[in-house]
Amino acid sequence: MNVKNEYQVFLEYLKQENKEKSVLYALSLLDENKMSIEDLYKNILAPSLIYFECDVDDKEICIWKEHLRTSIIRTILESVYAYIVKRKIEDKKIDKKIVVLTPAFEYHEIGAIMVSHFMLLSGFDATYIGANTPKTEILSALRAYEPDYIALSVTNPYNIVVTQQICDEIKRFFPNIKIIIGGQAFDSQAALSSIRYDYLLKDFDAIKTFADEVKL
DSSP states (O other): OOHHHHHHHHHHHHHTTOHHHHHHHHHHHHHTTSSOHHHHIIIIIHHHHHTOOOOOSOHHHHHHHHHHHHHHHHHHHHHHHHHHHHHHHHSOOOSOEEEEEEETTOOOOHHHHHHHHHHHHTTOEEEEEEEEEOHHHHHHHHHHHOOSEEEEEOOOGGGHHHHHHHHHHHHHHOTTSEEEEESGGGGSHHHHHTOOOSEEOOSHHHHHHHHHHHHO
C-alpha cells in the first residue's frame, strides 16, 4: 500500500470540496482492506486537517473553506463509527470508562472525536460528550457517568486558563478521576506547567501505549 498516494488522492477530493467522493473514497480504503481504521485516521484524516493550506487570499473565504473541510472529515468519522462498533465487539475490552470532550470556548472537536474513537478501538468504554462544554456540565457529567478518566482536548492556547480551572475543579470534587490532556495547545511547556493532570497523550500511538499500560 502506498500511503502517500492514497493521501494525495483523498486530498485532491478535499481540495475540490467534493464531499461525496471524499467520504466514499475514505470508506473504500476500509472496505477493501487497504487500510486499518487507525491508519486511516493517522495517515489520511488527521494530516488533511493539520496541514490545511488555503489557496485564496480572502481570509473570510479561507475560514469557510476550512469549516467545509472539517465538516467533510466529521461526516467520515461518523460513518466510520459503525466499523468501530463492529471491531469493538470482536476485540477484548478494558473495564475502564473514559469521558472525552473539549472545554468551554474550544470548538475544535475533530481531534476529540478521533481520540474517543481510538479509545474505543483500544478497548475502553469511551463516551464523547461534545465541544465547548461548560464547567458545570462537565462536573455534572462526571457525577452521572462516574468515569475512571476524563480526556480534555484543547487546540486553542487561549483556552488554557479555562482548562486549568476545570482541572482544578475536577481534582477538588473528583480526586479519584484521572485527567488526560492532549491537543496542540499543550505543545508549550508553559501551558503544561499550569495544568493539574495525570496523563499527557500527544498522539494516537501514545493512546495505544496508555491502553497497554492500563491492561497490565
